[in-house]
Amino acid sequence: MSQPPAIVGLGMTPMSVTAGPDSYALATEAVAAALADAGLSRDDVDGMLVGSSQGVREDRLGVALARRAGFGDLRLVEHLEIKGATAVAMVTRAVLAIQAGMARTVICVFADAPIAARSSVPGSAGTLYARSGGNSGVRGLERASGMLGSVPTFALLASRYLHVSGGTEADLCAVALAARAWAAGSQQAVNRKPLDEDGYYASRMISSPLRVLDCARPVNGAVAVIVSSARPAGAAGPGAIEITGTGGVHPMRRRRAGGESWFGGGGQAIDDALDMAGITRAGLDVVELYDPFSIVTLCLLEEYGFCEPGQAGKFVRGGGIAPGGELPVNTGGGQLSGFYLQGMTPLAEAIIQLRGAGGDRQVAGVRSALVTGIGGRIDHHEALVLAREAA
Amino acid sequence: MTAPRETGPQETGPLETVPQEPGPDAGDWLVAPELAPDAADPVMAPVYEAAARGVLALPFCAACSVPLELEQYVCDACGASAEIGTPGREWRDVPLAGTVHAATLVHRREPGLIVAMRPYPVIDVELDSGHRVVLTTATPSGQAPDIGAPVEIAFRTVGAVTLPAVRFQGRIADGKLLTGD
Numbered sequence: 001m002s003q004p005p006a007i008v009g010l011g012m013t014p015m016s017v018t019a020g021p022d023s024y025a026l027a028t029e030a031v032a033a034a035l036a037d038a039g040l041s042r043d044d045v046d047g048m049l050v051g052s053s054q055g056v057r058e059d060r061l062g063v064a065l066a067r068r069a070g071f072g073d074l075r076l077v078e079h080l081e082i083k084g085a086t087a088v089a090m091v092t093r094a095v096l097a098i099q100a101g102m103a104r105t106v107i108c109v110f111a112d113a114p115i116a117a118r119s120s121v122p123g124s125a126g127t128l129y130a131r132s133g134g135n136s137g138v139r140g141l142e143r144a145s146g147m148l149g150s151v152p153t154f155a156l157l158a159s160r161y162l163h164v165s166g167g168t169e170a171d172l173c174a175v176a177l178a179a180r181a182w183a184a185g186s187q188q189a190v191n192r193k194p195l196d197e198d199g200y201y202a203s204r205m206i207s208s209p210l211r212v213l214d215c216a217r218p219v220n221g222a223v224a225v226i227v228s229s230a231r232p233a234g235a236a237g238p239g240a241i242e243i244t245g246t247g248g249v250h251p252m253r254r255r256r257a258g259g260e261s262w263f264g265g266g267g268q269a270i271d272d273a274l275d276m277a278g279i280t281r282a283g284l285d286v287v288e289l290y291d292p293f294s295i296v297t298l299c300l301l302e303e304y305g306f307c308e309p310g311q312a313g314k315f316v317r318g319g320g321i322a323p324g325g326e327l328p329v330n331t332g333g334g335q336l337s338g339f340y341l342q343g344m345t346p347l348a349e350a351i352i353q354l355r356g357a358g359g360d361r362q363v364a365g366v367r368s369a370l371v372t373g374i375g376g377r378i379d380h381h382e383a384l385v386l387a388r389e390a391a
Numbered sequence: 392m393t394a395p396r397e398t399g400p401q402e403t404g405p406l407e408t409v410p411q412e413p414g415p416d417a418g419d420w421l422v423a424p425e426l427a428p429d430a431a432d433p434v435m436a437p438v439y440e441a442a443a444r445g446v447l448a449l450p451f452c453a454a455c456s457v458p459l460e461l462e463q464y465v466c467d468a469c470g471a472s473a474e475i476g477t478p479g480r481e482w483r484d485v486p487l488a489g490t491v492h493a494a495t496l497v498h499r500r501e502p503g504l505i506v507a508m509r510p511y512p513v514i515d516v517e518l519d520s521g522h523r524v525v526l527t528t529a530t531p532s533g534q535a536p537d538i539g540a541p542v543e544i545a546f547r548t549v550g551a552v553t554l555p556a557v558r559f560q561g562r563i564a565d566g567k568l569l570t571g572d
Contacts, residue, residue: 144422156525257520
């Protein structure tokens with residue numbers, strides 16, 4: 001029987017910090033795990049959406065995954081690209097495709113393998129990022145000016161945010177510590193070792209004010225999420241997750257003297273998703289943000305209307321987003337301490353929380369969750385409100 | 392102090408200019424020649440051609456004079472086309488002056504690409520012309536300036552390409568010494 005599109009399957013590979021299988025092999029493994037989780041076979045799937053990391057990678061995931069992962073004929077196959085907002089947007093696209101009759105069961109897959117076999121030294125993912133970007137366009141001038149990889153870009157943003165908000169690096173520290181405290185309870189998290197302020201401040205500075213512990217943890221891994229109008233047998237176990245609200249906004253801020261180019265405009269995506277879901281921010285039990293850097297959590301808490309402008313640092317320092325806080329944020333450790341698989345990191349964690357499968361980091365009584373993905377320099381926002389389907 | 396926001400154990404370097412090792416080819420102080428931009432890139436070529444003459448040239452909307460981003464091809468103020476190589480994109484020489492919008496001291500030095508031996512600054516500058524550009528300093532420096540500090544634009548050469556760069560102004564502002572280099 002056809003029902004509203006819902007999330008009925010989640011598959012995750014182990015998150016590896018060492019070289020191993022390429023992104024296609026990882027994606028195939030996540031697909032198999034998601035099918036098993038949902039109680040579906042490949043023949044039950046008639047749509048596939050694929051997302052992958054930007055930049056030049058030999059094994060960058062594309063629509064060839066459909067064949068590689070062993071599927072038969074499909075009615076919908078598409079590679080989506082909205083930078084970091086892609087994974088979250090894939091779920092929205094799956095819902096729309098199902099509602100339009102294009103497909104009945106769509107599997108959304110993201111995989112990344114930035115840690116390459118040819119380099120076993122720590123930081124090899126950093127080297128990959130540093131060597132990406134080319135020498136043309138504005139990036140050519142920026143790279144020749146020493147802006148390699150994405151950390152200096154977000155360090156500039158962070159320096160500006162702290163200037164505008166009156167914040168300090170203690171605010172960044174508080175975000176990193178909250179993420180680590182959540183990660184301690186997550187089986188999927190890569191960095192689970194207890195972290196205190198001394199440990200944070202002793203960590204390596206990458207690009208001031210961002211230390212290594214302010215940066216996402218690159219991993220090789222994959223996540224697959226199945227959206228379907230059917231309620232397969234497997235879903236009876238974990239239970240289907242309703243997609244009650246969606247929103248997206250892409251503010252076209254200009255880089256020009258006399259104004260801000262990194263902040264503002266993203267809140268509309270959250271407003272729209274909440275309106276569609278018929279709830280307010282107060283009705284959210286967990287918030288899963290895209291947090292490639294600690295600074296982004298601070299920016300988004302304000303941008304998305306959870307804190308007044310300039311107040312996110314104080315809120316986080318007061319334990320507001322940490323375990324036991326009034327607004328549980330990034331409850332699996334996020335991308336900082338959990339794992340960096342772009343928008344799949346917050347999406348997977350929301351599903352786990354809504355299923356009540358969070359183990360030691362499970363938030364009690366989770367019935368609704370906000371998931372967001374951002375792309376570029378906080379230029380693209382995609383949001384979902386997810387809810388536990390009534391039995 | 393004008394140092395970057397580092398008060399933890401990672402504090403590095405004095406305020407004054409940090410002596411830097413010259414690159415292996417005694418070229419640019421910061422990066423290896425392989426990071427030289429593509430001087431023939433049509434988006435950026437007018438910038439590099441002007442820089443070679445010691446001039447900073449940047450694009451404006453010919454119709455309404457709004458300063459354009461270097462990769463902006465339609466004016467957001469008036470909607471006019473500003474495509475590369477058309478009269479709608481007007482390159483003008485601009486004053487060599489601006490203020491700091493944001494700044495970072497980069498500690499991670501990618502082997503083979505960064506030749507400097509110490510952390511180096513990357514500075515997002517609000518130019519008096521209204522544009523914003525991200526640059527490093529013209530000469531070796533181990534500090535990131537304060538946001539709002541006035542700076543001048545100078546030039547450096549990477550490989551065969553001349554690029555705009557930042558020169559700190561040695562002056563007192565708000566009772567603090569903004570050290571020059």
